[in-house]
Amino acid sequence: MKKSVAASEKPVKAKEFDKELFKRSVEYNVRTLYRKNLEEADAQQIFQAVSYAIKDRIVENWMETQKAYEKEDPKMVYYMSMEFLMGRALGNNLINLKAYKPVAEALEELGLDLNLIEDQEPDAALGNGGLGRLAACFLDSLATLGYPAYGCGIRYRYGMFKQEIRDGYQVEVPDNWLMNGNPFELRRPEYAKIVKFGGYVSVHTDENGRNVFTQEGYQSVKAIPFDFPIVGYGNGIVNTLRIWDAEPVECFQLDSFDKGDYQKAVEQENLARNIVEVLYPNDNHYAGKELRLKQQYFFISASVQEAVEKYMRKHDDIHKFYEKVTFQLNDTHPTVAIAELMRVLMDDYYLTWEEAWEITTKTCAYTNHTIMAEALEKWPIELFSRLLPRIYQIVEEINRRFVLDIQQKYSNVPGVDVQEKIRKMAIIYDGQVKMANMAIVSGYSVNGVARLHTEILEKQELKDFYEMFPERFNNKTNGITQRRFLLHANPLLADWVTAHVGDDWITDLPQISRLKVYADDKKAQQEFMNIKYQNKVRLAKYILEHNGIEVDPRSIFDVQVKRLHEYKRQLLNILHVMHLYNELKEHPELDFYPRTFIFGAKAAAGYRNAKLTIKLINSVADVVNNDPAINGKIKVVFIENYNVSNAEIIFAAADVSEQISTASKEASGTGNMKFMLNGALTLGTMDGANVEIVEEVGEENAFIFGLSAQEVINYENHGGYDPMEIFNNDQDVRKVLMQLINGTFAPGDPELFRPLYNSLLNTQCTAKADTYFILKDFKSYAEAQKRVEAAYRDEDNWAKSAILNVACSGKFTSDRTIQQYVDEIWHLDKVVLK
Ligand code: GL9
Incomplete structure (x- = not known):
């Protein structure tokens, strides 16, 4: 077990930063972590020692913050996201502790350069791009403004791949960011949760005449949370980013062999091993992979269970859950949270559909981050229902009721084609589960991320939904820290x-x-x-x-x-x-x-x-x-x-x-x-x-x-435009386009860039040309x-x-x-x- 020493016993406000104490704690950490003194330690070891010293300071504030939340029992936002593109933590934590300059000075006195130490830290690249970095900026702002918040996500073993350029080509190299250990994280096995996949749902009637649904014949995975401190700027607040790791439920039991469960034990172990292995490196693009849906349900089920349990530790009336909790769904990736919350409320707390629906729709809010058609998540029913049988039942019922609503609302409205409305708006249609539709129908807020984007959602992409639920739509133009x-x-x-x-x-x-x-x-x-x-x-x-x-x-x-x-x-x-x-x-x-x-x-x-x-x-x-x-x-x-x-x-x-x-x-x-x-x-x-x-x-x-x-x-x-006209009339354009296929920039292989040329011009293919108006x-x-x-x-x-x-x-x-x-x-x- 790694041990480290705090720079101080009691919480020290940034202004009281004690240089000598800090220096001693760095030296002490190098000693106890690596059995070395400062001169012997390498750069990575120094980074670890400095980070542990800083973490100890953070932990004091972290405990105080959580104690205050415990006492004041404020409403909390759970920011649910498949991605948190945090980048490095050390420099940012020092900035927010208002300790950057004093620490740089203290290190200099030890003959160390803070910049070089910062460079030892791998980026926590648990995100692809804008959407994941936005989540990280939001956590910074939430802590700085003093709002109670959890980030909920996945602790991918491998983050966004490292890019190497070889001979001008991108080569993807695995990002083993946890290789040297992560000094800021905290493993919290006491909050582990079980997440169930597959099997079937059995229904029986209990003594009160209630239908009880249980999932059977499933495989399960243990979700273990790791907590990251999110330090507010100069206010002593430390919120939590909770990301889930997966472990097999039980290690191999010898009697598995006897029971004939050997196969199942192996499968469960593989499931746990695979599920958090790697971040899908697609930005604005949905690939429809089964493992991706498993990832989504894995972290959502764990997070929703934890949110409900945490609430029930302090309250006795689950009906008022939404007064203390709100879920912000970062795009459609976490939208199974809707059905999962319904499941927990009905199956674990025995609420009726109507009771559970009221709570769920007052808890969930959805952010749309793109209108790119290829980014829309649609899961084949076959896959969805096989992996999440109980969740699928619930989605079906949400859909059934919603389609009834559409019929009721529009059947007698002249000029409205109800079938067409259903085709566009139903959650389940054409053999697919449409996650955006579910998010809009089952929440109290839908927001776009810039004014123009929200207008396009309201007037074009989500027009039918906007007409039906205008009060849910709103804009929140993005920001950065x-x-x-x-x-x-x-x-x-x-x-x-x-x-x-x-x-x-x-x-x-x-x-x-x-x-x-x-x-x-x-x-x-x-x-x-x-x-x-x-x-x-x-x-x-x-x-x-x-x-x-x-x-x-x-x-x-x-x-x-x-x-x-x-x-x-x-x-x-x-x-x-x-x-x-x-x-x-x-x-x-x-x-x-x-x-x-x-x-x-x-x-x-x-x-x-x-x-x-x-x-x-x-x-x-x-x-x-x-x-x-x-x-x-x-x-x-x-x-x-x-x-x-x-x-x-x-x-x-x-x-x-x-x-x-x-x-x-x-x-x-x-x-x-x-x-x-x-x-x-x-x-x-x-x-x-x-x-x-x-x-x-x-x-x-x-x-x-x-x-x-x-x-x-x-x-x-109107079917696009004709790029050929520009090609024929603009000399400059013609010249650069010819250079794509005449070897000017690919002497050995003139055909190399033909696909780019075709994407701009080729009208012989069935594909449209220049769809991006270049x-x-x-x-x-x-x-x-x-x-x-x-x-x-x-x-x-x-x-x-x-x-x-x-x-x-x-x-x-x-x-x-x-x-x-x-x-x-x-x-x-x-x-x-x-
Ligand atoms: C994105 C949009 O493409 C960006 O324009 C927007 O700024 C961000 C944050 O709202 O969201 N939507 C989206 O799917 N990605 C974005 O960056 N891509 C990912 O990062 C996955």
Whole structure:
């Protein structure tokens, strides 16, 4: 058993940080953990020792917080999510304990560099992208605002894969993040739960004439929770992220052989081993895998059981459950929670359907994160009912009653085709269980994640539901935590902001608008650009170390980092780079401002066009970066393994933020907000939260281009558009498209990029061409890029716009988002520690 020593016996507020005590506890931990002194310990061991010392401080506050919750018995939100993209914990915990600088100093006195120690920590990458990182930002804000909350998720043994680039191709490497142990987590076997899969349901009538349902012949798995502390900023609050690990229910029993249960014992053990093995690496895409549904039910059943048991430890009337508990379902991934709560209430607490339904519908709320059709979760009945027989019965009954409601409501309404309504809205239809429909029908709130996205839900995607339940629909524009993405990620800018407007922005981001008065101030502009320059030097160093490419920090850093997806249109970006390269080659005399195009993106392992786009970016980079004729004026860099920790370095260094999704497709985006907060100017379409970003900062401080969401939707409703027309009429487009298939960037294999070419143009295939309107928006994008260059040449004005971006980012703090969830959906009270 690992032992460690606290820096202090009693809880120490951050201000009273005792340096000497801290140093001693680090030395002590190295000794007891590794039988070494500081000089002998390696970097990883030092990281562990420092983390245990910090954890001991956190634990004091954690206990106090939980005691206060115990005493005050406030309403709690359970944020149910398949993904929590936490990134590293040490630096963030120090920031939120307000102990970052003192700890850095103390370590320096020991001859240690906190930055290097932080680099020893693997990212907790239990998420794919925006949706998972949003969950992490929300936990930070909940703790900082003092709201009682649990995050509920899965402790995947392997998180998001590590990306290596070999010969320009993405190679996926397993992410064994728990390899060295995780100093911040706490195993809580005393809260283990049993989760049952398969078998059949038997019904019998009990002595009171009630039907009792029991699942029999099932396989079970033991769910063991691991708790992570979520430290609030400077308020002593520590909430809990509870993620579930799986273990076999019983180890091999010798008598299994005798009973003929050997086979079952093996199967149960395999189930436990497989279920939490790995995070599915799909973003905005549903693959329909059986194991994925098992993962969903596994963590939901455990979390719902725990929520009910915890409630019943303090209360005797289960009917009032919703007064103390609310479940926020992060997309449809956790929606089996609805049926699971119904099951527990009816089967374990003997409530009637009506009683259970009232509680469930007042407990569950659903967030929609995408309108991408391929992301919609639909489970074949065969699979769903085989894996979750009792849950399936309940879903069937929810559906039966809902279809009756539809018939009742619309049968006598002239002009309404009831069958058509049922086809679109039923939870079970055409042999499938539709999870979004269940989430909408069975909860009290449905929210989108940016204003435009919510409007599209109400007017198009979920129109029928909106008509039936208008009061359930609401918008919660996403946000990000400024503690991680400015205070920790960009200390130079953070200090500069604080020097000018004080440090209120750390917990009240709209205060950062006081910077506006400095936007025109020449000295402030220079200081700002100087900080940006230093951050670009830091990123250039990272790129040199990790990619072996030299980039000039005086060039414009034009950055697109996000998951690789056709709708996000990295292809548009790289086609434009090819076009610029062509221009420079044809007109070497062109007065061209040097530009570094930086990409970072992971592609889902089975997503062909996405992976080929990565290869194209790297192939273009090879040619462009090594062509002496263009004199280093364009550099293209693909940053390997884009993740939360290198993102922090990247945002801080960006001049231009590429947010170029096909309008209507990006529900919100959150990277766009992180760039803005760090003073990058948005080059983007009117999509997702870009709309609101531009509204805050003013269109003159951004570069907007392309079709509007409504225009895209109109084309889509009329069968798309004809890209051939553009190909035939636009010389620039024709040239770059030909280069995809003539070997310019793939000398040995001219056909290499044919699939990308076909995706844009091929109308012979049955598949539609250019469904993401890349060629349609190309010209408008190229013009916007020209405006970027012209604007950057006017350095004072650029600095002014950049400062205004920082100053106008106040709306996009996740503190605001969470406050809106609290006020309009959850209705929680703050807990303040004395
Ligand atoms: C996403 C949207 O695509 C983003 O636009 C949005 O900002 C985030 C958070 O609301 O949600 N929806 C979605 O399925 N993903 C998103 O990032 N993908 C995953 O991360 C799984």
